[in-house]
Amino acid sequence: MGATLQTIADALGVSRSTVSNAYSRPDQLSPELRSRILDTARRLGYAGPNPNARSLRSGKVGAIGVLLTANLSLAFSDPCTVAFLRGLAAAAERRETSLLLIPxxxxxxxxxxxxxxxxxxxxxxxxxxxxxxxxxxxxxxxLPVVGGEDPELIGPDQFHVGIDERAAAREVGTHIANLGHRRVAILGHWLVGNRTSGIIQVDAPEDLPYFVTRERILGYREALAAADVPWSDVLLVNVAGSHRAEGELAAGFALDRGDRATAIIATSDVLALGAIQALAARGLRAGRDVSVTGFDDIPEAAAVGLTTIRQSSEDRGRLAGEVLLDPPTDPDRRCRVLPTTLVVRATTGPAPGL
Amino acid sequence: MGATLQTIADALGVSRSTVSNAYSRPDQLSPELRSRILDTARRLGYAGPNPNARSLRSGKVGAIGVLLTANLSLAFSDPCTVAFLRGLAAAAERRETSLLLIPxxxxxxxxxxxxxxxxxxxxxxxxxxxxxxxxxxxxxxxLPVVGGEDPELIGPDQFHVGIDERAAAREVGTHIANLGHRRVAILGHWLVGNRTSGIIQVDAPEDLPYFVTRERILGYREALAAADVPWSDVLLVNVAGSHRAEGELAAGFALDRGDRATAIIATSDVLALGAIQALAARGLRAGRDVSVTGFDDIPEAAAVGLTTIRQSSEDRGRLAGEVLLDPPTDPDRRCRVLPTTLVVRATTGPAPGL
DNA sequence: CAGCGCTTCTGTATCGATACAGTACTGGCT
DNA sequence: AGCCAGTACTGTATCGATACAGAAGCGCTG
Known part of the structure; x- marks a missing residue:
């Protein structure tokens, strides 16, 4: 506390620069002097170069800022986000870089x-x-930035690592349509701002605020439209958060009505798992009475037999980290699209009555 | 880029201090001048006060450094760590504070x-x-620090938020001993450094390097000793990581021998779940053929019926954050011990042959 | 012994802001 | 008029380091 480079320099009668070099560029001074400096520093309770000052001068910090969902603590509840962070962390630790999680x-x-x-x-x-x-x-x-979102926003310092959200969603929609479903409900997380969960009407999905949700909705719509299921027939349920309980609640809106949906498309596996719970609570079986799809293929999806889109959030995170730490010079490689697969399991089946 | 406070100041013919005040202390200047400054800044592409410089001068950063397990990416695989981070994040976001995850x-x-x-x-x-x-x-x-570990290390700027690891472990040990088990194996994560998983001999557990593991081991030992199960009879298996697969592998060492253990005590639920898998793979049933205990009470523990110690890692994280952001003046409150409970479920039962 | 290259160390300028003391001006009160 | 308080702004010192150009010392060569 209180000790700075100058303190040490004065104590030894050397220059401040030399003390700095003792820490940051050992090759710039003799080993003896260096160890004398380090000893003195220890003796005087000097903790080493002040990180703030260092990064001001050198312009480097050694940290990547991570901007997650509005609610940081909520992010840690979502298996996908955690997987993404795991990948990002793996890339970061290889380069002694820290992650600054910013609420x-x-x-x-x-x-x-x-x-x-x-x-x-x-x-x-x-x-x-x-x-x-x-x-x-x-x-x-x-500052450089990598996003998993809108690939259009690519500039010299802007990178993109993501999946083709819309195409993946289209696969889901086609699958559902091919099974003959015509009364379809979509559970979308954060379709609109901070509203509570409930049925909403969205005539122009292209205006939805969250890129990922928007693209998935557009993908579903395209596929359904191609199978002559008009958008106005689709029941859209806004879900206030990607939690299982919210998914269960939201599914209720689609199930507890006269013209019950025969298929529930959820924008995430977590919501889909909630929907399956809602079915069970009503004595319905997923895949027979009502088809359910998710998105992400989290580990639990396989256990439950959920039809979903497989993507690797961990790979996504790792790649994002690598792109930031080793920016590709080739402009084409500034935008990376990772593969996805439709995984058909037990929770989807032909529409009842077919 | 390149624009600084001075650039804006020069452009408007005001002093640098005034521009600084426009950002940091709006009450120090007239609203008109302030908006003129902000406009000019926008026009000149000035992004606002440089965070590095600001924190050098003001001595504040707005971030808490989080030191996790050696492997950052591994930490995101552990449900307990993630829960801890969730709590910590909840505390941090209430104060507009970021978390710096440091590998x-x-x-x-x-x-x-x-x-x-x-x-x-x-x-x-x-x-x-x-x-x-x-x-x-x-x-x-x-710098202030809060640890979940050794409560002895409490100083004026050092805080502790944790559980009584040893007492909780003692409860487990007593439970197992009361059920009549005498051939006990303990699966401990990171008992020793970076070794691979396998049987080890630890005559002096008080020297183990990781506080949490050490305390738990000591708790088990105390309870077993009290029931006349000598430490030398206990099989200790080192597990290189808190992963389910590692737990399964490690349990194998305890099961595939002549004097098979009748009880497996694991230092975490994740390991215990692996052990249960190992049992199943050998046609054994947890709770009847071999008793298994965990530690933490992660969500999956309840699903499987695992006997374990319940603690709330999320509360722990939140409290840790609160203690750092609002340091208690009262010295007694620098050390907080959260409650734990032994939750007895189906994976423990009387020792076979009793 | 001048000249060169090498190592080792010094000194000054600079990074970009905030803190704080101080000045100028305005207006109200006695 | 004189004084005080308050507002609005200025100016300098400072936070604690690193960058970079340069100097001193030293051995080696021609």
């Missing part, structure tokens, strides 16, 4: 302030609403 | 260097071996 306030202005003030070298944007303007802040700071 | 290199010297260089206001130490010396580095930096 984004709901208020856009506060969110921008937080992003402006984050002490990082680069950003990784995972599931952030379009409207909050953090991408603009990042680019005005001139 | 600790295995080499102690490198680990210390990393901790010395982390740009944070405080540290949270979660599962770090005693020997690596990071606590000393933290205290020499004069």
């Amino acid at each position: 984004l306030p709901k208020d856009p202005e506060a969110a921008q302030r937080v992003v402006r003030g984050a002490v990082v070298d680069a950003f990784c944007v995972y599931f952030v609403p379009d409207w909050c303007g953090v991408l603009e802040v990042i680019s005005s700071r001139g | 600790l290199p295995k080499d102690p010297e490198a680990a210390q260097r990393v901790v010395r260089g982390a740009v944070v206001d405080a540290f949270c130490v979660y599962f770090v071996p005693d020997w690596c010396g990071v606590l000393e580095v933290i205290s020499s930096r004069g």
Whole structure:
């Protein structure tokens, strides 16, 4: 405490630069002097170069800022997000880089302030609403950024690592349509802002605020439309969070009505698992009475036999980290699209009555 | 890029301080001037005060450094760690504080260097071996720290949030002993450094490097000794990681021998679940042929009927965050011990032949 | 012995902001 | 008029390091 490079320098009668070199560039001074300096530093209770000062001068911090869903603590409840972080962490630790998990306030202005003030070298944007303007802040700071979202936003310092959300969703929609389902409900997480769960009407899905959800919805719509299921016939249920309990609740809206849906398409596995619970609670069986699909293929999906889209969030995270830490020079490689597969399991089957 | 406070100040003919105030202390200048400044800043592509410089001068960063297990990516595989982070994140986001997840290199010297260089206001130490010396580095930096580990290390800026590991383990040991088990195997994660999984002999468990594991082992030993099960009769299996597969493998060492253990005590639920798998693979049933216990009470434990110690890692994380963000002045409250309960379920039963 | 290259160390400028003391001006009160 | 308080802004010192150019010392060569 209180001791700085100068303190040590004075104590030994050497220059401040030399003491700095003792820490950061050992090759610039003789081993004896270096060890004398380090000894003195220890004796004086000097903890080594102040990280703040160092990063101010050198312009490097050694940290990647991670922007997750509005609610940081919620992110840790979502298996996909955790897998993504696992991959990101794997890439980061190989380079002695830290991850700064930044909670984004709901208020856009506060969110921008937080992003402006984050002490990082680069950003990784995972599931952030379009409207909050953090991408603009990042680019005005001139920091590199990798997003899993809109691939259009690619600039010289902007990278993209993701999947073809829409195409994957289209596969799901086609699968459901091919099975003959015509009364379809879609459970979408965070379709709209902070509203509570419930049936909503979205005439123009292309305006939805969250990129991922929007693209998936558009994919479902395209596939259903191609099979002559008009969008106006599709029941859209907004889900306030990607939690199982929310999924169960939301599925209720689709099940407890006269013209019960014969298929429930969920934008995530977690929601789908909730929907299956809702079915069970009503004495219905997934795959026979009502078909259910998810998205992500989390480990539990296999256990339950959930039809879903397989993607590797861990790979996604790892690749995102690698792209930031080793920016590809080739512009074509600034945008990486990872593969997905439709995994058909037991929770989907022909529409009843066919 | 390149624009600083001075750039804006020059452009408007005001002083640098005033521009700074426009951002950080709006009450110090007239609203008109402020908005003129902000406009100009926007026009010149100024992204707002440089976070590095700001934190150098003000001495604050707005981030808590989190030191997890050697392997950061591994930490995201462990449900307990994730729950801990969830709690910590909940506390942090309430105060607009970020979490800096710091991968600790295995080499102690490198680990210390990393901790010395982390740009944070405080540290949270979660599962770090005693020997690596990071606590000393933290205290020499004069930063507050909260640990889930050794409660002895409490100083003016050091806090503790944890459970009574040893007492909880004692409960498990007593439970097992009361059921009449005398051939006991213990699966311990990271009993020793980076060794591979296998049977080891530890005459002096009090020297084990990881606090949590050490305390649990000591608790088991005390309880077993009290029931006249000598320590030398206990089979100790080192597990290289808290993974289910590792647990299954490690349990094999206890099962595939002449004097098969009748009880397997695992230092975590994840390992215990692996052990149960190992039993199943050998046609044995947990609770009848071999008793199995875990530690933590992760969600899956209830599903499987695992006897275990219940603790709330999420509460632990949240409390750790709160303690750092609102340091208690009362010295007695610098050390918080959270409650645990022994939850007896189906995987433990009387020793066969009794 | 001048000249060269090498190692080792020094000194100054700089990174980009905030803290704090101080100045100028305004207006109200006695 | 004189004084005080308050607002709005300025100016300098400072936070603690690193970058980079340069100097000193030293051995070697021609």
